[in-house]
Amino acid sequence: MAFQQIDVYLPDTQETLGKLGADVPIVDRHTVTLADGRVLERLIVDGTLTEAALERLQKQMGHTKDYRIVVSPIEATLPRPDEDEERKSTNGSDRISREELYQDMSDSVKMRGVYFALVALSVVVAAGGMMRDNTAVVIGAMVIAPLIGPNIALGLGTTLADRSLIVKSLKTNLSGLLAGLSLAFGMGLVLPVDPGQSEIALRTAIGLPDVALAVAAGIAGALAVTRGLSTAIVGVMVAVALVPPLVAVGLLAGSGEHDLAYQAALLLVTNVAGVNLASVLTFLVMGVRPMTWYKTEQAKKATRWALVLWTLVLAVLATAIWLAA
Known part of the structure; x- marks a missing residue:
């Protein structure tokens, strides 16, 4: 470094x-x-x-x-x-400092107009690619999507027991997901949606490879930000786990395919849980800790609760997926 x-x-x-x-x-x-x-x-x-x-x-x-x-x-x-x-x-750690990391993540959770504009554009492009069964267009939508920041910032906020960063991350993440879902739902109401298109049908089935993808995306995103690397390419991987299932939920729900929309929603929530669980674990392994003893104790409690919560969410989703199969 x-x-x-x-x-x-x-x-x-x-x-x-x-x-x-x-x-x-x-x-x-x-x-x-x-x-x-x-x-x-x-x-x-x-x-x-x-x-x-x-x-x-x-x-x-x-x-x-x-x-x-x-x-x-x-x-x-x-x-x-x-x-x-x-x-x-060689006595130091192979990552950027906690303060630099915190500043990068704080900037990524600011709800600016450009954030919602990029979410909207990624949804429109992804929906067009999925309805036309064009994989290249769907990949282009993932390049646009700005979803890596809020998800990785949530893991950092948990690891540092930083209430402010956690709240901002949740607000930005939920706002972006809801905005994208609403837009996709509106498109499903007015556009012809064929559930048989492979790019849509792929998001209505879930298996272990999908969970592995979400976990890998979370690890890659957290590693990228701790090394101070560009998150552009890694952001595509996080978007792979979030944008297509999000758009599939909206399109299918808007077109009246509620059962298939439910399947896609299971995939979306599973991926969100997997990304966040992996990011928390990665920050722990990379030695990201608060500076003071008091904050460290708070961070241990927050991290334990987060690990239990995300693991429980994945367990509940696995049960729901098994019952729906």
Whole structure:
């Protein structure tokens, strides 16, 4: 992982950072007094040690008012790190820091107009592809769908016991799914829907491969965001599990095929549960934890409840699927 630049703005020259400690080696460090009297401490650390450095800084700044910490990626630096610096970097985790992860996920759950516009476009494109039995068009709809953020953010909020992120994720996720379902239902009312089309019929049957797909999508999405990678391609995989069954539910319900719509709804809810269960487990394995002891205890309880809830949902759905078979 590349180097990161950490800028610490202190209110005046009376405040100093001191030493960060041997556990957080600093590649480079500069102190600058700004024109307004504040002090800027600029640190360069290995990207894998960013979280440890931020935790230490926040603890040191606990008594300081009006400070600001800003993290920026460094694309390249010269001279290149020597072997000693590379060995030090292996002490860190192979993921971006908790704060960077939280910021990325917080941005993804904001309910902007473009979010609903992309949901609507993905539904229209997916519905057109499914009614014409055109797989390529359905795949195009998955590229558009912005559903990865709210689902992965829900898993992160649970792992960090962050009530605000959990609530925002649920609101954004449910709003997007309901908006897409309403649009697909309206299309089913006015357009001819053939349940025999393979792209529609595939979403009215569920088996273990579908559950495996949902779990794999959740793991891939969580891994992508923890590594700071682009979620565009991984978002397609999450959309595979959510968009087609969502559109199938709306089209079939709108056209009066309620039994088939029920089957597609089972697939949709199963996939949602699978994605969220997998994302929580992945964040746990990747070592994403709150900073304070109190929050850590809260996070353990929240995570246990989430794991029990999603597992129970999958068990209930498996029973419903077995009864409907």
